[in-house]
Amino acid sequence: MPLNAQDLQAAIPRIFAPWIQALRLQVLSADADGVVLRLPVDPALVHVGQVMCGQAAMAAADTAMVLALMSSLGEFKPMTTVQLQTSFLRPIAGASCTVSAKVLRRGKKLAFGSIDIHDAEGRLAAQSTTTYALL
Template sequence: MGEQGRGDAPRVTIEQAQQWLGELFAPWVQALGLRVTRIEPGEAELLMPFSPQLCRVGGTVCGQSLMAAADTAMVFAIASGLGGFRPMTTVNQTTGFLRAIADSDVRIVARVLKPGRTLTFGEVSMFSAADGKLAAQVTTTYAML
């Protein structure tokens, strides 16, 4: 049996997470071009490549794409803590936009704060990959189905 996650849960690999992205998420989420770059039990890091198609007027990455990327990253963080994908739904997502991102990939770091049987709480930090500066901070709550 491979590496283990928390407890006796199997460890989720980057390849497995990337496969889920292609199989379990809506086509418009897949269109964000997200790449899983790191996954550990209860944590996930993704990269959203810059694309003019994800920008609003003025050339900055739009909030809708940032929020969708944060939501997706959190699903991976939760699944990695469980050792595999389990159906869940977003109950709450609060996003604070701290600064705009223009002409840069977005680095997304998601972390489970408190896993639970029925609800799981987490946080996501989003950075401009060009300068490493924090651009958005997200708090989340998910219902485990």
């Protein structure tokens, strides 16, 4: 049975490192296929160009996919990122952005996913593909 948004939100402090917790990700929705998160664009994540740094976007994408896989699996199981490829399409500014992670295929040992990050105006700002090893 998939985990819901509340289950995943409660899991964040138990599973992720303190600096990931500091991103203040909010799980908006979750089902067996994926999750949608809200990422506040905190001043600590903004670089000299007055837009969110790519490192924060990639960390949010990676975290979103772990949560999506947890929802798909119905629980947390050990996994590790094998590949995370991100294309940045436009700067991310504004108060927040949304991070939507979708599980494309989950096998016994590998899982594949895609993540879209939309800016505060709903425009696609970054797109990632991922591969995870399920341990």
